[in-house]
Amino acid sequence: MSQSIFILLILIPLTFTQSVRGKDCVCDLKNSDPAFPEKKLKNVETSALQCTRTITSEKMTDLDRLMLGLQQRVKQVEENVIVLEKEDDRNLYGAVSLRIIELEIAEIQDLLNKLNRTTQNYHHLSVQPAAQLEVMKDKMAELEKFDNMQVIKTNRENERVKRDLEQCKEELNATTAAPPTVLPARCGLGRVVSVAGPRTYSLTVFTSYTYGAWGRDAQPAPGDENKYWLVVLSTSNVYGNFIRQYGTLSTLLLGIGPKDTYISSTNPTTNTIQGPNMVMYGNALYYNCYNTYSVCQFNMTTRAVSTVALPKDTGYSNKFPFAHLAATYAYTDMDFATDESGVYVIYATTSNFGNVIISKVETSNPPVLNQTWSTSLHKRTATNTFMVCGVLYATRYLDQETEEIFYSYDTKTKEERFDLKINIKKMQTNIQFLNYDPRDHLLYVYSDAYILTYELIFQ
Known part of the structure; x- marks a missing residue:
């Protein structure tokens, strides 16, 4: 009996009396502390849950x-x-x-x-929960008085020691371990969750040419990091034969000191530009060669043109252009995109029923087609595409003020999604060109003779 009484005294403060009635031994035990206030504890838990729901990352x-x-x-x-x-x-x-x-x-x-x-x-997000936290702090201090075995205090100390240990391990790994290798399709940015902007919005000097493209070299030569290029389709809004370069963004916006490099003196002709979709990478322009199903690579220094042919059933000359219910974007059969790993060409073939195909373009001389992916996205249901970290994103026309990123295809996992619902605020009705620059994480847009940039927001 004495052993049992010893155990009870450790758990809760007790008073006891003992009486002997013949051979029977009777113990009367009484708890000297008041009953534990369970209702107060539940109220604290409810308040904590309300604070969690009030302050969320989405609201900020x-x-x-x-x-x-x-x-x-x-x-x-x-x-x-x-x-x-x-x-x-x-x-x-x-x-x-x-x-x-x-x-x-x-x-x-x-x-x-x-x-x-x-x-x-959002001021109330900090004021109101702060007051609630003070109240909860006082209530928890009151509840801790019922913890006679110091369990809460001991557990709290254990958690602190665990956190210190984990932090020590992280610091040790940070100083000794090599940085992880990031795959092209997983370049550490997370998925695209929204688009902010426009950040830049300006009318070009070519006010009458609604089709064109612009941007920066995604892999510039040393000394060319700040250069910008501009191409306008100066013949029938379909064909182009020269690239205009500016030393800085401000000189482009002002139209000061351009340098023109001609692919050919006549337009259109063999190897000149067809359609508004093109990119600059490694001092070379990649675009759809005039009236063929081939990719052209134009070296900006030597002015030499190299080509690589796509499959023979590839759509060109307005067979599989980007489109929406009210309009078709003429001669956009081939789209070119840059991301952290290089250059891609996006197109459609009859054997794939007009659905989008992605091919990696190796930027050798001449260029070579590498890995290819087939999707279930019909090309005429989209208005533009771009690549980020090996993921293809497609846009569609919602109305005169809104373009929507609605689709993605991950070349790493081959996962397709049609439910993105990421809106882009338009300044003009149509977007003829759109491309992602991995150097600054901006979208470069050509829209009815205006040039714009938008910022991608990642999760």
Whole structure:
């Protein structure tokens, strides 16, 4: 009996009396502490659950996007000011340059105003839960008084020691282990969850040519990192025969000091450009050769053209263009895309029933087609495609103000999705060209003679 009483005294404070009635021994046990307040504990659990539901990462997404967009715009203005200060145009374009910077600063002010409004709207996310946390803290301190065996305190100390141990292991691995190798299809960015912008919006000097393309070299030569290229389809909005280059973004926006490189003196003719979809990679332009089912590689330095043929049943000359119910984007049978691993060509064949096919283009001289993937996306149901980290994304026309990224195909897992529902805010009705730049994670867009950039937001 004495052993049993000893165990009970450890668990809870007890008082006992003992009496002897003949051969019978009777023990009266009484708990000296009040009953544990289970209701208070449940109230604390309910309050914690409500706080968790109130403060979520989704509710802060808009705030994060605005902050990121503001940082990018300020950085862009700083770069433009530095470039314009270095440009000696004898005040010829001084007024125009100042006007552009003034407009950019006005847009930054709009972002600041929106950020302030958003911050005020979400102020209660920090004020109200903070008060609830203080109340829960007091209640938990009160409940801990019932923990006579110091279980809560001991468990809390154990958790702290575990966290310190894990942190020590991570620091040790960070200093001794080699960085992991990231596969092209898994380049560490996560999936695309939204599109912010536009960040850049300007009318080109070629105001009458609604079809064209522009961007940066995804793998530039040393010294060419800041160059931009522009191609307009100057014949029937279908054909082009020269590439225009600018030293900086500001000179492109102002139309100052362009350098033209001609593929051919006549247009159209053999090996000139057909359709608005093209990319620049490794000082070479990749595009659909005039009136053939071939990929052209034009070396910007030597001005030499090399080609590689796609399958003979590949659509070209407006057989499988991008389209929507109200319109067709003429001669967009072949689309070219760049990502972290190189160049791709997106097209359709009759043997694949007009569905999209992706082929990796090896950028050797001449170029060579490498791995190929077949999808179930019919090409005429999309208006554009681009690649990010080995994943193909496709867009479609919703209305005059909205384009939607609705589809993806992962070349690593071969997983297809038709439910993305990521909207792009359009400034013009049509988007004739769209490509992703892995250097700055921006989408470069040519839209009815306007050039724009959008920022991809990753999970």
